[in-house]
Amino acid sequence: MTPSLEKLIGKFSSLPGIGRKSAVRLAYHVLSMPEEEARDFAEAITAAKKSVTLCPDCQIFSEGGRCGICSDPTRDRAVICVVEDTRSAEAIEELHEYHGLYHVLHGVISPMDGIGPDRLKIKELLSRLDGSVKEIIIATNPSVEGEATAMYLSRIIRPLGLKVTRPALGLPVGATLEYADGVTLLKALEGRTEY
């Protein structure tokens, strides 16, 4: 295997969810592309990297300054939904039911990986909390790191007099109790609602 092929395989396998075998397959696919197509592919990578920046307000990946959501005058500026990454915001956007703003942390607190609060876009979040914001929905993932990050943020934001909420934990719609994991089932029972 030539060094340049080995390097390309290495690049592909550094992507999330791509193992060595898939990386080899993808790399050979690139080799079999017409030269122009390969060049287009390479340029798409550098161009995307160059032109996609962070929205100065919500830190979402955006092209050309302020993002479409922050620029939209119909969005409810009283609510900010804090998420780990842009994809989480997109998942919520796809519901077409949330009309507030977002704030992307670009990560979660993870001491194991050496990621402290200073590595996240928390300073930028705090600078947005003027009097117009009334509720912060902390929609980090319900993982150990996501919970720790939510806890950290809540301790900073609650003393400012804002309402801090977190999406419900519980049984996913369509689940069966029999196969639910114990922690989720317990949270669902603890968080049971009047019906």
Next chain:
Amino acid sequence: MTPSLEKLIGKFSSLPGIGRKSAVRLAYHVLSMPEEEARDFAEAITAAKKSVTLCPDCQIFSEGGRCGICSDPTRDRAVICVVEDTRSAEAIEELHEYHGLYHVLHGVISPMDGIGPDRLKIKELLSRLDGSVKEIIIATNPSVEGEATAMYLSRIIRPLGLKVTRPALGLPVGATLEYADGVTLLKALEGRTEY
């Protein structure tokens, strides 16, 4: 294939989750068993069917009359958790956190399958609602039929002045927003709790 083998395959494939191929494999496995073992297997089926009955109170599968949970004087008799099947009750028991009683409906309302409320153990549930019961947790599965059944029960039970609750819908613990299904994500956001 002999008629008796065909019949055995048919019996195995009538079990939930067993397709034709698995049924063939299982049937051949039975044929290769020593005769005594096959007889033991057959007897285990008839014996279980004969000796396992329903608890006269909660309708859980039980051996020899009233079940261990209903007979346990330390259980909280003010709360009844209504479930679709015995396995759901077992899943909750395994949490070791719920100390009330159960009531097994043995199914859900499903007009498509011709199952109306009269086919479920609802009469038996209502006969248990004396003054000592304060809360009914309707823990049917969060499926279309489970929801319909919960709605039906709630409409009957709420007018009796009892508290009716339902386990929380939301993100399962450890989930990621990105991959959550839309309905679940929406329920999680709607049911967000103060944090």
